[in-house]
Amino acid sequence: MDETQKKEQATTHKIGIYLWIWGLLFILSFFSYMVDWFAFQGLLRWTLILIFMFLKAGLIMAFFMHLYWERFALVSVLLWPMTAIVGFFVLMAAEAKYTVFTRLLYFFIGG
Amino acid sequence: MSDNKLDNLPDGFKGMSQDMASDQTAFKGVQWGKVMMWIFLLSDTFVFSCFLISYMKGRASTVVDWPNTSEVFSLHVGNVPVPLLLIAIMTFVLITSSGTMALAVKYGYEKNRKMCGWLILATAIGGLTFVGMQVFEWSKLIHEGVRPWENPFGAKQFGSFFFMITGFHGTHVTIGVIFLFIYSRKVFRGDFDNGKRGFFTTMKSDYVAIEILGLYWHFVDLVWVFIFAFFYLW
Numbered sequence: 001m002d003e004t005q006k007k008e009q010a011t012t013h014k015i016g017i018y019l020w021i022w023g024l025l026f027i028l029s030f031f032s033y034m035v036d037w038f039a040f041q042g043l044l045r046w047t048l049i050l051i052f053m054f055l056k057a058g059l060i061m062a063f064f065m066h067l068y069w070e071r072f073a074l075v076s077v078l079l080w081p082m083t084a085i086v087g088f089f090v091l092m093a094a095e096a097k098y099t100v101f102t103r104l105l106y107f108f109i110g111g
Numbered sequence: 112m113s114d115n116k117l118d119n120l121p122d123g124f125k126g127m128s129q130d131m132a133s134d135q136t137a138f139k140g141v142q143w144g145k146v147m148m149w150i151f152l153l154s155d156t157f158v159f160s161c162f163l164i165s166y167m168k169g170r171a172s173t174v175v176d177w178p179n180t181s182e183v184f185s186l187h188v189g190n191v192p193v194p195l196l197l198i199a200i201m202t203f204v205l206i207t208s209s210g211t212m213a214l215a216v217k218y219g220y221e222k223n224r225k226m227c228g229w230l231i232l233a234t235a236i237g238g239l240t241f242v243g244m245q246v247f248e249w250s251k252l253i254h255e256g257v258r259p260w261e262n263p264f265g266a267k268q269f270g271s272f273f274f275m276i277t278g279f280h281g282t283h284v285t286i287g288v289i290f291l292f293i294y295s296r297k298v299f300r301g302d303f304d305n306g307k308r309g310f311f312t313t314m315k316s317d318y319v320a321i322e323i324l325g326l327y328w329h330f331v332d333l334v335w336v337f338i339f340a341f342f343y344l345w
Binding site: 013021029032036039045052065070071073074077078081085089092095096099100 | 120139157
Protein backbone atom coordinates (compact mmCIF):
# COMPACT_ATOMS: atom_id res chain seq x y z
CA MET A 1 0.00 0.00 0.00
CA ASP A 2 1.58 3.33 -1.01
CA GLU A 3 1.33 6.53 1.02
CA THR A 4 -1.52 8.24 -0.87
CA GLN A 5 -3.70 5.16 -0.55
CA LYS A 6 -2.94 4.93 3.17
CA LYS A 7 -3.85 8.57 3.71
CA GLU A 8 -7.11 8.27 1.80
CA GLN A 9 -8.13 5.27 3.86
CA ALA A 10 -7.33 7.08 7.09
CA THR A 11 -9.60 10.02 6.27
CA THR A 12 -12.66 8.22 4.94
CA HIS A 13 -13.32 4.54 4.65
CA LYS A 14 -14.83 2.70 1.73
CA ILE A 15 -18.60 2.30 1.84
CA GLY A 16 -18.18 -1.49 1.61
CA ILE A 17 -16.83 -1.82 5.15
CA TYR A 18 -19.88 -0.03 6.62
CA LEU A 19 -22.33 -2.11 4.60
CA TRP A 20 -20.57 -5.30 5.66
CA ILE A 21 -20.71 -4.36 9.36
CA TRP A 22 -24.33 -3.28 8.96
CA GLY A 23 -25.21 -6.65 7.41
CA LEU A 24 -23.32 -8.55 10.11
CA LEU A 25 -25.17 -6.61 12.84
CA PHE A 26 -28.49 -7.58 11.25
CA ILE A 27 -27.49 -11.24 11.06
CA LEU A 28 -26.22 -11.29 14.65
CA SER A 29 -29.40 -9.59 15.92
CA PHE A 30 -31.45 -12.13 14.01
CA PHE A 31 -29.45 -14.95 15.63
CA SER A 32 -29.93 -13.52 19.12
CA TYR A 33 -33.67 -13.26 18.47
CA MET A 34 -33.61 -16.89 17.31
CA VAL A 35 -32.15 -17.85 20.72
CA ASP A 36 -35.48 -16.77 22.21
CA TRP A 37 -37.57 -18.09 19.31
CA PHE A 38 -36.26 -21.65 19.71
CA ALA A 39 -36.45 -21.22 23.51
CA PHE A 40 -32.95 -22.53 24.24
CA GLN A 41 -32.51 -22.90 27.98
CA GLY A 42 -29.73 -22.93 30.55
CA LEU A 43 -26.04 -22.74 29.71
CA LEU A 44 -26.57 -22.90 25.93
CA ARG A 45 -28.93 -19.91 26.03
CA TRP A 46 -26.62 -17.78 28.19
CA THR A 47 -23.53 -18.64 26.14
CA LEU A 48 -25.23 -17.79 22.82
CA ILE A 49 -26.68 -14.52 24.20
CA LEU A 50 -23.23 -13.44 25.45
CA ILE A 51 -21.42 -14.42 22.24
CA PHE A 52 -23.85 -12.50 19.99
CA MET A 53 -23.90 -9.55 22.40
CA PHE A 54 -20.11 -9.16 22.55
CA LEU A 55 -19.75 -9.63 18.77
CA LYS A 56 -22.33 -6.90 18.11
CA ALA A 57 -20.81 -4.54 20.69
CA GLY A 58 -17.32 -5.17 19.31
CA LEU A 59 -18.36 -4.50 15.71
CA ILE A 60 -20.17 -1.28 16.62
CA MET A 61 -17.26 0.04 18.70
CA ALA A 62 -14.51 -1.02 16.32
CA PHE A 63 -15.98 0.10 13.00
CA PHE A 64 -19.03 2.36 13.47
CA MET A 65 -17.28 4.27 16.29
CA HIS A 66 -13.92 4.02 14.47
CA LEU A 67 -12.01 2.69 17.49
CA TYR A 68 -10.17 0.22 15.24
CA TRP A 69 -8.54 3.18 13.45
CA GLU A 70 -7.81 5.29 16.55
CA ARG A 71 -4.44 5.51 18.28
CA PHE A 72 -3.82 3.21 21.22
CA ALA A 73 -3.68 6.18 23.66
CA LEU A 74 -7.41 6.88 23.12
CA VAL A 75 -8.40 3.20 23.00
CA SER A 76 -6.64 2.55 26.33
CA VAL A 77 -8.28 5.48 28.09
CA LEU A 78 -11.66 4.07 27.05
CA LEU A 79 -11.22 0.37 27.55
CA TRP A 80 -9.07 0.01 30.68
CA PRO A 81 -11.52 1.79 33.04
CA MET A 82 -14.15 -0.70 31.97
CA THR A 83 -12.29 -3.45 33.84
CA ALA A 84 -13.62 -1.70 36.98
CA ILE A 85 -17.12 -2.71 35.79
CA VAL A 86 -16.04 -6.36 35.80
CA GLY A 87 -14.74 -5.92 39.35
CA PHE A 88 -18.01 -4.34 40.48
CA PHE A 89 -19.96 -7.12 38.74
CA VAL A 90 -18.00 -9.80 40.64
CA LEU A 91 -18.56 -8.03 43.99
CA MET A 92 -22.30 -7.66 43.40
CA ALA A 93 -22.67 -11.26 42.21
CA ALA A 94 -21.14 -12.39 45.50
CA GLU A 95 -23.41 -9.97 47.40
CA ALA A 96 -26.49 -11.33 45.58
CA LYS A 97 -25.59 -14.89 46.59
CA TYR A 98 -25.31 -13.79 50.22
CA THR A 99 -28.63 -11.88 50.07
CA VAL A 100 -30.56 -14.79 48.61
CA PHE A 101 -28.95 -17.11 51.19
CA THR A 102 -30.10 -14.91 54.09
CA ARG A 103 -33.58 -14.53 52.57
CA LEU A 104 -34.01 -18.28 52.18
CA LEU A 105 -32.69 -18.77 55.73
CA TYR A 106 -34.95 -16.21 57.45
CA PHE A 107 -38.08 -16.36 55.22
CA PHE A 108 -38.42 -20.12 54.92
CA ILE A 109 -36.16 -21.96 57.33
CA GLY A 110 -36.25 -19.44 60.19
CA GLY A 111 -32.89 -18.25 61.53
CA MET B 112 -9.50 11.29 11.58
CA SER B 113 -5.82 11.27 10.79
CA ASP B 114 -3.15 13.42 9.23
CA ASN B 115 0.26 12.92 7.67
CA LYS B 116 2.31 13.66 10.78
CA LEU B 117 0.73 10.70 12.57
CA ASP B 118 2.03 8.23 10.02
CA ASN B 119 5.56 8.78 11.34
CA LEU B 120 4.61 7.97 14.96
CA PRO B 121 4.81 4.42 16.31
CA ASP B 122 1.55 2.48 16.81
CA GLY B 123 0.28 0.32 19.66
CA PHE B 124 1.58 0.32 23.22
CA LYS B 125 4.86 2.02 22.31
CA GLY B 126 2.89 4.74 20.54
CA MET B 127 0.66 5.21 23.58
CA SER B 128 3.58 5.62 25.99
CA GLN B 129 5.19 8.16 23.63
CA ASP B 130 1.92 10.08 23.11
CA MET B 131 1.29 10.29 26.84
CA ALA B 132 4.91 11.23 27.69
CA SER B 133 5.42 13.82 24.95
CA ASP B 134 4.49 16.81 27.15
CA GLN B 135 1.98 18.04 24.54
CA THR B 136 -1.32 16.77 23.09
CA ALA B 137 -1.91 13.29 24.53
CA PHE B 138 -4.59 12.29 22.00
CA LYS B 139 -2.85 13.06 18.73
CA GLY B 140 -4.96 13.55 15.63
CA VAL B 141 -8.22 13.58 17.63
CA GLN B 142 -10.21 16.80 17.80
CA TRP B 143 -10.78 17.84 21.44
CA GLY B 144 -14.56 17.68 21.14
CA LYS B 145 -14.29 14.04 20.11
CA VAL B 146 -12.15 13.25 23.18
CA MET B 147 -14.72 15.01 25.38
CA MET B 148 -17.55 13.00 23.81
CA TRP B 149 -15.62 9.77 24.40
CA ILE B 150 -15.03 10.69 28.05
CA PHE B 151 -18.73 11.53 28.45
CA LEU B 152 -19.63 8.18 26.87
CA LEU B 153 -17.23 6.43 29.27
CA SER B 154 -19.02 8.03 32.23
CA ASP B 155 -22.37 7.09 30.70
CA THR B 156 -21.10 3.52 30.36
CA PHE B 157 -20.60 3.49 34.13
CA VAL B 158 -24.14 4.81 34.72
CA PHE B 159 -25.70 2.08 32.57
CA SER B 160 -23.37 -0.55 34.07
CA CYS B 161 -24.58 0.40 37.53
CA PHE B 162 -28.20 -0.01 36.39
CA LEU B 163 -27.55 -3.39 34.78
CA ILE B 164 -25.48 -4.64 37.72
CA SER B 165 -28.15 -3.58 40.21
CA TYR B 166 -30.68 -5.38 37.99
CA MET B 167 -28.51 -8.52 38.13
CA LYS B 168 -28.22 -8.20 41.90
CA GLY B 169 -31.98 -7.68 42.30
CA ARG B 170 -32.91 -10.54 40.01
CA ALA B 171 -30.35 -12.95 41.50
CA SER B 172 -31.36 -12.27 45.09
CA THR B 173 -35.15 -12.44 44.85
CA VAL B 174 -36.79 -15.62 46.11
CA VAL B 175 -39.88 -15.07 43.91
CA ASP B 176 -39.79 -16.26 40.27
CA TRP B 177 -38.73 -13.64 37.73
CA PRO B 178 -41.41 -12.88 35.08
CA ASN B 179 -40.90 -14.74 31.77
CA THR B 180 -39.89 -11.83 29.51
CA SER B 181 -40.55 -13.95 26.43
CA GLU B 182 -44.26 -13.99 27.37
CA VAL B 183 -44.50 -10.56 28.99
CA PHE B 184 -43.17 -8.85 25.85
CA SER B 185 -45.02 -10.99 23.32
CA LEU B 186 -47.37 -9.46 20.75
CA HIS B 187 -50.45 -11.11 19.28
CA VAL B 188 -50.42 -11.43 15.50
CA GLY B 189 -53.97 -12.54 14.77
CA ASN B 190 -54.46 -14.94 17.65
CA VAL B 191 -50.92 -16.24 17.82
CA PRO B 192 -48.62 -14.75 20.48
CA VAL B 193 -45.20 -14.03 18.94
CA PRO B 194 -42.50 -13.81 21.65
CA LEU B 195 -40.52 -10.55 21.90
CA LEU B 196 -41.84 -9.37 18.50
CA LEU B 197 -41.91 -5.66 19.32
CA ILE B 198 -38.48 -5.78 20.96
CA ALA B 199 -37.01 -7.53 17.91
CA ILE B 200 -38.45 -4.87 15.59
CA MET B 201 -37.12 -2.13 17.90
CA THR B 202 -33.66 -3.74 17.77
CA PHE B 203 -33.69 -3.84 13.96
CA VAL B 204 -34.91 -0.23 13.73
CA LEU B 205 -32.10 0.95 16.01
CA ILE B 206 -29.45 -0.99 14.06
CA THR B 207 -30.79 0.44 10.80
CA SER B 208 -30.51 3.96 12.18
CA SER B 209 -26.98 3.18 13.41
CA GLY B 210 -26.03 2.13 9.88
CA THR B 211 -27.45 5.29 8.29
CA MET B 212 -25.55 7.34 10.90
CA ALA B 213 -22.25 5.61 10.07
CA LEU B 214 -22.82 6.42 6.39
CA ALA B 215 -23.73 10.03 7.26
CA VAL B 216 -20.36 10.42 9.01
CA LYS B 217 -18.59 9.00 5.95
CA TYR B 218 -20.42 11.33 3.52
CA GLY B 219 -19.83 14.25 5.89
CA TYR B 220 -16.07 13.78 5.74
CA GLU B 221 -16.36 13.55 1.95
CA LYS B 222 -18.19 16.93 2.04
CA ASN B 223 -21.22 15.37 0.35
CA ARG B 224 -23.71 17.77 1.95
CA LYS B 225 -26.98 16.36 0.60
CA MET B 226 -26.28 12.67 1.27
CA CYS B 227 -25.02 13.53 4.77
CA GLY B 228 -28.15 15.59 5.52
CA TRP B 229 -30.60 13.00 4.23
CA LEU B 230 -28.86 10.17 6.11
CA ILE B 231 -28.96 12.13 9.38
CA LEU B 232 -32.65 12.81 8.77
CA ALA B 233 -33.20 9.08 8.14
CA THR B 234 -31.35 8.33 11.41
CA ALA B 235 -33.57 10.80 13.27
CA ILE B 236 -36.72 9.20 11.85
CA GLY B 237 -35.42 5.76 12.84
CA GLY B 238 -34.83 7.03 16.38
CA LEU B 239 -38.28 8.58 16.48
CA THR B 240 -39.80 5.26 15.38
CA PHE B 241 -37.91 3.53 18.18
CA VAL B 242 -39.17 5.98 20.82
CA GLY B 243 -42.72 5.61 19.44
CA MET B 244 -42.59 1.84 19.81
CA GLN B 245 -41.20 2.23 23.31
CA VAL B 246 -44.15 4.45 24.23
CA PHE B 247 -46.45 1.70 22.91
CA GLU B 248 -44.56 -0.93 24.95
CA TRP B 249 -44.72 1.16 28.15
CA SER B 250 -48.44 1.94 27.82
CA LYS B 251 -49.20 -1.74 27.10
CA LEU B 252 -47.35 -2.84 30.23
CA ILE B 253 -48.83 -0.07 32.38
CA HIS B 254 -52.27 -1.08 31.09
CA GLU B 255 -51.57 -4.68 32.15
CA GLY B 256 -50.82 -3.46 35.67
CA VAL B 257 -47.02 -3.27 35.73
CA ARG B 258 -45.85 -0.63 38.22
CA PRO B 259 -42.44 0.15 39.70
CA TRP B 260 -43.65 -1.48 42.94
CA GLU B 261 -45.72 -4.43 41.64
CA ASN B 262 -46.69 -6.47 38.59
CA PRO B 263 -48.99 -9.41 37.90
CA PHE B 264 -46.27 -11.66 36.44
CA GLY B 265 -43.90 -12.39 39.33
CA ALA B 266 -41.07 -10.72 41.25
CA LYS B 267 -41.97 -7.15 42.25
CA GLN B 268 -38.54 -5.79 41.36
CA PHE B 269 -39.24 -6.40 37.65
CA GLY B 270 -41.24 -3.20 37.19
CA SER B 271 -38.76 -0.85 38.79
CA PHE B 272 -35.82 -2.23 36.82
CA PHE B 273 -37.84 -2.20 33.58
CA PHE B 274 -38.95 1.42 33.87
CA MET B 275 -35.59 2.61 35.16
CA ILE B 276 -33.38 0.95 32.56
CA THR B 277 -35.54 1.31 29.43
CA GLY B 278 -36.61 4.79 30.57
CA PHE B 279 -33.05 6.00 30.91
CA HIS B 280 -32.17 4.51 27.53
CA GLY B 281 -35.29 6.04 25.97
CA THR B 282 -34.28 9.44 27.34
CA HIS B 283 -30.92 9.06 25.62
CA VAL B 284 -32.63 8.16 22.34
CA THR B 285 -34.97 11.16 22.64
CA ILE B 286 -32.10 13.58 23.26
CA GLY B 287 -30.26 12.01 20.33
CA VAL B 288 -33.28 12.45 18.04
CA ILE B 289 -33.53 16.15 18.96
CA PHE B 290 -29.85 16.68 18.17
CA LEU B 291 -30.13 14.67 14.93
CA PHE B 292 -32.93 16.95 13.68
CA ILE B 293 -30.93 20.06 14.64
CA TYR B 294 -27.80 18.77 12.91
CA SER B 295 -29.58 17.65 9.75
CA ARG B 296 -30.87 21.22 9.44
CA LYS B 297 -27.36 22.58 10.01
CA VAL B 298 -25.95 20.23 7.37
CA PHE B 299 -28.63 21.12 4.79
CA ARG B 300 -28.08 24.83 5.50
CA GLY B 301 -24.39 24.33 4.70
CA ASP B 302 -23.00 25.34 8.11
CA PHE B 303 -20.26 22.73 7.85
CA ASP B 304 -19.19 23.78 4.36
CA ASN B 305 -18.88 27.53 5.01
CA GLY B 306 -17.69 27.18 8.63
CA LYS B 307 -20.60 29.16 10.10
CA ARG B 308 -20.13 29.79 13.81
CA GLY B 309 -22.45 27.92 16.16
CA PHE B 310 -25.17 29.32 18.42
CA PHE B 311 -23.43 28.58 21.72
CA THR B 312 -19.86 28.91 20.50
CA THR B 313 -17.65 31.17 18.46
CA MET B 314 -15.86 28.22 16.89
CA LYS B 315 -16.28 27.43 13.22
CA SER B 316 -18.49 24.44 12.38
CA ASP B 317 -16.70 21.40 10.99
CA TYR B 318 -17.86 17.98 9.78
CA VAL B 319 -16.07 16.42 12.77
CA ALA B 320 -19.25 17.44 14.66
CA ILE B 321 -21.12 14.82 12.65
CA GLU B 322 -18.68 12.15 13.79
CA ILE B 323 -19.12 13.28 17.41
CA LEU B 324 -22.91 13.14 17.02
CA GLY B 325 -22.42 9.70 15.43
CA LEU B 326 -20.41 8.50 18.44
CA TYR B 327 -23.32 9.41 20.73
CA TRP B 328 -25.85 7.70 18.46
CA HIS B 329 -23.79 4.50 18.13
CA PHE B 330 -23.40 4.48 21.91
CA VAL B 331 -27.20 4.53 22.30
CA ASP B 332 -27.34 1.51 19.98
CA LEU B 333 -24.51 -0.12 21.93
CA VAL B 334 -26.38 0.25 25.22
CA TRP B 335 -29.47 -1.30 23.61
CA VAL B 336 -27.36 -4.34 22.62
CA PHE B 337 -26.66 -4.94 26.32
CA ILE B 338 -30.23 -4.18 27.47
CA PHE B 339 -31.61 -6.52 24.80
CA ALA B 340 -29.27 -9.31 25.89
CA PHE B 341 -29.54 -8.97 29.66
CA PHE B 342 -33.05 -7.66 30.24
CA TYR B 343 -35.13 -9.15 27.41
CA LEU B 344 -33.32 -12.35 26.41
CA TRP B 345 -31.65 -13.56 29.64
